[in-house]
Amino acid sequence: MSRWKSIGQLLLEYGLTDDEGLREGLKMHKASGIRLGEAMVKLGKVSRDDINWVLSKQLDIPFVIVEDVIPNDELMGKFSRQFLIENRIIPLHETDEQITIVTDDPLNDTAIDFIRNSFGKKVNVSTGSGRKIERVLKKAYEKATLPELIASLEGIIERIRETSFYRMDFLPGKTSCRINIFGAGISKNIAILQGAFTKQDIFAAFDSLDIPFLYNTFTADNNLFLSVYPVVNTLEPTGRPVIAGKYGLCLPADITFTDTAIHGVAGFFRSDSPVQGYGYFATRKGGPVSENSVSVIDAAPEDFRECYIDAYIPEKCPSCRGDGCEGCNDLGYRFSVMEGLFSSDDLNERLKQGRDGKY
Numbered sequence: 372m373s374r375w376k377s378i379g380q381l382l383l384e385y386g387l388t389d390d391e392g393l394r395e396g397l398k399m400h401k402a403s404g405i406r407l408g409e410a411m412v413k414l415g416k417v418s419r420d421d422i423n424w425v426l427s428k429q430l431d432i433p434f435v436i437v438e439d440v441i442p443n444d445e446l447m448g449k450f451s452r453q454f455l456i457e458n459r460i461i462p463l464h465e466t467d468e469q470i471t472i473v474t475d476d477p478l479n480d481t482a483i484d485f486i487r488n489s490f491g492k493k494v495n496v497s498t499g500s501g502r503k504i505e506r507v508l509k510k511a512y513e514k515a516t517l518p519e520l521i522a523s524l525e526g527i528i529e530r531i532r533e534t535s536f537y538r539m540d541f542l543p544g545k546t547s548c549r550i551n552i553f554g555a556g557i558s559k560n561i562a563i564l565q566g567a568f569t570k571q572d573i574f575a576a577f578d579s580l581d582i583p584f585l586y587n588t589f590t591a592d593n594n595l596f597l598s599v600y601p602v603v604n605t606l607e608p609t610g611r612p613v614i615a616g617k618y619g620l621c622l623p624a625d626i627t628f629t630d631t632a633i634h635g636v637a638g639f640f641r642s643d644s645p646v647q648g649y650g651y652f653a654t655r656k657g658g659p660v661s662e663n664s665v666s667v668i669d670a671a672p673e674d675f676r677e678c679y680i681d682a683y684i685p686e687k688c689p690s691c692r693g694d695g696c697e698g699c700n701d702l703g704y705r706f707s708v709m710e711g712l713f714s715s716d717d718l719n720e721r722l723k724q725g726r727d728g729k730y
């Protein structure tokens with residue numbers, strides 16, 4: 372008895388099709404050479420799940436309810452993501468002698484042989500719904516990338532802490548997320564993470580690091596961009612919270628207003644214009660400033676005289692000339708402190724010289 376006849380018989384036996392449906396399936400199977408099960412699905416006679424279930428009976432292998440499967444991250448890590456997704460395989464467990472997988476195609480000899488040969492172990496095959504396998508894999512990989520995002524953000528913030536980079540720009544795509552750092556007129560790509568991250572994922576990552584932030588969102592070319600200003604430092608001597616990286620003008624006040632949205636940070640209030648008597652944190656170039664301003668150096672007012680400035684001034688790294696090397700922590704810049712009373716001309720001149728690598 373051939374394997375295919377047996378599948379047809381089982382479909383009849385379990386009442387999943389009738390004689391007429393099976394006849395049509397066999398006709399297509401013979402004419403096109405595709406498997407009977409495939410033909411039956413194509414003709415709309417049975418569902419793919421019906422075929423998987425019947426295959427499990429025919430081959431005497433377990434049929435797995437995929438919803439109940441908890442992916443084994445360690446074992447999944449031994450396979451390429453592409454291999455598992457393309458072949459719709461979830462590895463379930465591994466012993467010294469054998470490895471157990473669930474797939475929607477227990478006749479996929481190429482993939483099963485590949486596993487047998489790479490592990491040098493017997494492969495126990497069970498079958499389950501392909502659609503559900505895909506869903507479980509997608510979820511498992513999404514889950515795996517959030518810790519990567521968190522670790523990456525933590526590393527970036529550590530690297531920009533004593534620099535003039537104070538803003539992180541997230542450019543999320545369908546399969547990856549580009550992260551640029553920005554400050555003192557310099558924008559630099561620092562990471563490209565695999566995975567589709569949403570704004571909520573990025574917020575959750577900062578939350579799990581316990582880092583509050585100010586942020587702006589904007590769209591360009593139909594893509595959502597997110598600019599985040601992590602609040603990780605305390606500005607001395609005011610004790611006021613400030614963003615990562617040292618910046619700009621500083622005048623003491625108890626409460627700070629800002630023109631950005633706020634996430635999880637105390638002591639900041641949102642206002643589109645400066646409030647008399649309080650510190651103001653402007654994040655837009657040319658944004659409003661007042662006597663009591665705290666401003667990023669990029670948004671410094673055009674003409675101020677004798678303002679107190681507390682900033683790290685970037686200079687192109689003398690070793691790598693901006694390309695990034697070990698000496699500059701791969702940032703391409705080194706930073707010198709500029710602190711005291713200066714005018715806007717002084718500040719802008721220093722920034723310009725630093726960018727041009729004139730030091």
Ligand SMILES: [Zn+2]
Pocket residue numbers: 688689690691692693694695696697698699700701703704
């Ligand atoms: Zn360097």
